[in-house]
Amino acid sequence: MAERDAEKGYLLDTRQAEAGERFGALAELFDPVTFRHIDRLGLAPGMRVWEVGAGGPSVPLGLARRVGPGGTVVATDLDVSWTREAAGGPVEVLRHDVGAEPAPGGGGFDLVHARLVLVHVTDRAAALRHMVQALRPGGRLLLEDADPGLQPLLCPDESGPEQRLANRLRTGFRTLMAERGADLAYGRTLPRLLREAGLADVEADAYFPIASPACTALEAATVRQIRTRLVAAGLATNEEIDHHLANIATGRMDLATSPLVSAWGRRPDDQGH
Structure with missing residues (x-):
C-alpha cells in the first residue's frame, strides 16, 4: 500500500500523521474486497504469503489469521513504521523495495499480494517480475490497483458548486500524482500484464464505493496531507481547500473513490498445467 520511489517523492508521505487515517479508511473500504478474493483463492493454514x-x-493481520501459527506472512514496505504493530506470530515485517530487490527469503510463496502499490512504483515491470518469480509453482498472485482514469470524479453526481469544487480539487490531486510518475490508467492493464507474465487462470474485477463514510474520512485526510502541494502548484487556494473541507464535514457529500481493479492469476506448475 505504500511502496514508492524515494527520488520521485511519494505524494502521500507515510511519515505524516494523516497517513494513519488514510490507512484506516482504506482498510475499511477495501479489506472486505481484498479478503473476498484471498479467500476465494484458497489461502489456508500453513501457507506462506508475501504482502508487498x-x-x-x-492486511498482514488478516493474512496471519488465515495461515495460522504454522504459516508465514512476510510483510514488506519501504517504510514499515505503520506495519510494525502487526509483527509477531506468523508475521515478519521487513523493509524492502519491490522495484529494486528480489523477493525476501528466496521466494517460494503460495500467495503474493499487493494493493495500491504498483501504480506508485517507477519500475513497475521489475516489481511485477519480482512478484511473479516469488511464487512457487501453483502459487497465486493477487494485484489490486486504482485506475483514476476509469472514473476520475470525486463526486460522480456533480449536482452543485460543492461537487464541482470537489471534482476540481480531485483533478489537481491527479495532476500531482502524474507528475510523480503514477500511472493513472494502470489498474485496467493488470489482467493483460498477468497473462504476459506467464500466469494462468487470470481473472479480474473492479470495485468502487460511493457515499461511504470511509470515503469521506479518506478524502479529508488526503486533502489535509497534500494541501501545501496543491497551493504551491497553483492548483487550489487555501480558501478553496478550507471550503472543501467544510463541505466534507457536513457529511452530505456523496464521495467516491477511483475504481480498485483486482486481478489474479496462477503460476503454472512444473508440468505447465
Missing part, C-alpha cells in the same frame, strides 16, 4: 507494500497492519 503493506502500509498499515490490517
Whole structure:
C-alpha cells in the first residue's frame, strides 16, 4: 500500500500523521474486497504469503489469521513504521523495495499480494517480475490497483458548486500524482500484464464505493496531507481547500473513490498445467 520511489517523492508521505487515517479508511473500504478474493483463492493454514507494500497492519493481520501459527506472512514496505504493530506470530515485517530487490527469503510463496502499490512504483515491470518469480509453482498472485482514469470524479453526481469544487480539487490531486510518475490508467492493464507474465487462470474485477463514510474520512485526510502541494502548484487556494473541507464535514457529500481493479492469476506448475 505504500511502496514508492524515494527520488520521485511519494505524494502521500507515510511519515505524516494523516497517513494513519488514510490507512484506516482504506482498510475499511477495501479489506472486505481484498479478503473476498484471498479467500476465494484458497489461502489456508500453513501457507506462506508475501504482502508487498503493506502500509498499515490490517492486511498482514488478516493474512496471519488465515495461515495460522504454522504459516508465514512476510510483510514488506519501504517504510514499515505503520506495519510494525502487526509483527509477531506468523508475521515478519521487513523493509524492502519491490522495484529494486528480489523477493525476501528466496521466494517460494503460495500467495503474493499487493494493493495500491504498483501504480506508485517507477519500475513497475521489475516489481511485477519480482512478484511473479516469488511464487512457487501453483502459487497465486493477487494485484489490486486504482485506475483514476476509469472514473476520475470525486463526486460522480456533480449536482452543485460543492461537487464541482470537489471534482476540481480531485483533478489537481491527479495532476500531482502524474507528475510523480503514477500511472493513472494502470489498474485496467493488470489482467493483460498477468497473462504476459506467464500466469494462468487470470481473472479480474473492479470495485468502487460511493457515499461511504470511509470515503469521506479518506478524502479529508488526503486533502489535509497534500494541501501545501496543491497551493504551491497553483492548483487550489487555501480558501478553496478550507471550503472543501467544510463541505466534507457536513457529511452530505456523496464521495467516491477511483475504481480498485483486482486481478489474479496462477503460476503454472512444473508440468505447465
